[in-house]
Amino acid sequence: MEGNLWKATWEKHGRSYELALVEHPSVRAHGRSLEEAVENLEDMVAERFGDAVPHLEFVRPLPTKHKGEHEAFLFVLAAHEPVTKITNVPKLFSHQCAACGQFVGPRTEDLIMLDEIPAGDLVFTDWLGHIISSKFSDLLHLGACPEIRLLPTMIGGRKTNDFLELASLHVRPFVGIKGNQPANRSKCKDCGFAVALYMPHEAPFLQYVNRRDLPIPRPDVFPVGSDHRMELAVSRRTRDQVICSKSIKNVVSQKIGILPHEKAIPLDQLFV
Numbered sequence: 001m002e003g004n005l006w007k008a009t010w011e012k013h014g015r016s017y018e019l020a021l022v023e024h025p026s027v028r029a030h031g032r033s034l035e036e037a038v039e040n041l042e043d044m045v046a047e048r049f050g051d052a053v054p055h056l057e058f059v060r061p062l063p064t065k066h067k068g069e070h071e072a073f074l075f076v077l078a079a080h081e082p083v084t085k086i087t088n089v090p091k092l093f094s095h096q097c098a099a100c101g102q103f104v105g106p107r108t109e110d111l112i113m114l115d116e117i118p119a120g121d122l123v124f125t126d127w128l129g130h131i132i133s134s135k136f137s138d139l140l141h142l143g144a145c146p147e148i149r150l151l152p153t154m155i156g157g158r159k160t161n162d163f164l165e166l167a168s169l170h171v172r173p174f175v176g177i178k179g180n181q182p183a184n185r186s187k188c189k190d191c192g193f194a195v196a197l198y199m200p201h202e203a204p205f206l207q208y209v210n211r212r213d214l215p216i217p218r219p220d221v222f223p224v225g226s227d228h229r230m231e232l233a234v235s236r237r238t239r240d241q242v243i244c245s246k247s248i249k250n251v252v253s254q255k256i257g258i259l260p261h262e263k264a265i266p267l268d269q270l271f272v
């Protein structure tokens with residue numbers, strides 16, 4: 001069993017670090033640097049539980065290495081597991097791009113159809129962003145968030161509000177860093193669909209948003225990204241509450257960088 005989610009703690013003692021698994025506190029690793037301690041803990045998880053590629057989620061987030069102007073970030077909540085299968089993807093969009101295979105155009109009125117109950121309180125899909133449990137949605141008070149639309153789903157042929165499709169009503173597009181070409185990028189010439197992800201040697205964060213697009217003041221929860229390709233940005237307090245929760249399953253947190261407007265460019269302009 002590989003790629004499991006393991007909650008972990010970290011502490012700094014003088015110049016060394018001590019890490020431990022929350023559910024198995026005897027699994028404890030040390031290191032002279034954080035990177036070394038993380039590597040040691042990963043090795044121990046592999047040895048003890050046979051998970052060679054563990055996902056460690058630290059209850060208290062690891063410090064971010066600040067680099068010049070790329071120092072600001074948002075926490076977003078993400079799913080650790082994908083949805084098993086959506087059985088009606090082509091019906092959910094007006095058309096499919098013949099060149100790249102991306103489903104494009106506005107979301108149709110059809111509800112998303114799943115073949116089974118999702119294995120977590122948040123699951124990701126290939127084409128439609130995230131599906132959230134009603135329990136988790138209630139915890140985050142998403143019903144009161146005017147920028148988020150919650151759609152019922154069809155599971156096993158029955159319409160249900162137990163799991164809801166998340167969609168954003170307020171576009172805050174992911175952006176690129178001006179003058180910095182990520183190696184991991186693609187843009188379709190036909191439909192214009194563009195993706196850019198920065199690797200750790202290229203930038204401190206995987207994805208970015210423009211500071212000018214963020215709400216002021218920042219609510220506890222708000223969407224970033226666009227329509228169904230959205231992420232749930234949350235305050236540090238909400239992030240900690242979710243990650244520490246014993247009842248919310250298979251949810252992880254990630255950091256998305258915030259760029260000043262002068263450094264941010266639309267993703268499609270990375271390709272000209």
Ligand SMILES: [Zn+2]
Nearest residue numbers: 097100188191
């Ligand atoms: Zn395309």
